[in-house]
Amino acid sequence: MNKHFSFNLKNTKSKFVEYIRFNIIGISNFWISQIFYLILFLGLKMNYLIAYTIVSVISITASYFLNSKYTFKNNNLSFKKFLLTFLVYIFEYVLNMGVILLMVNVLNISKVFAPMLAPVVSTIPVFFLMKFVINNPKLK
Structure with missing residues (x-):
């Protein structure tokens, strides 16, 4: 029983x-x-939704490579995983965009801070x- 608890604790620590x-x-x-969003929005006077979209595409690409290598210690990069990463972040983008629109239009939170x-x-x-x-071995 103690071994089982120790193994679970180690696994939990690893996940944490x-x-x-x-x-x-x-x-x-x-x-x-x-920083790039503020440059585009405040510096270049770009529409805040367009600026957010441009920054999101760049951020998603960086996230895939950095999380693969450093977070999940997985160097098996693939085009399929890269495309699925965009789907994950499209979900995040839509969720965040809804939250941003809610904050800006309903809660009157600044377009800079939302x-x-x-x-x-x-x-x-x-x-x-x-x-x-x-980490999905079926995706290559």
């Missing part, structure tokens, strides 16, 4: 460390994306979806 790495990469990617707050809603489901895509 993986989730922490996912968040470190996500937070870094997020802040870099926000995109910074929206990812709080999507982090956990995206972690599990990305883990499934990247």
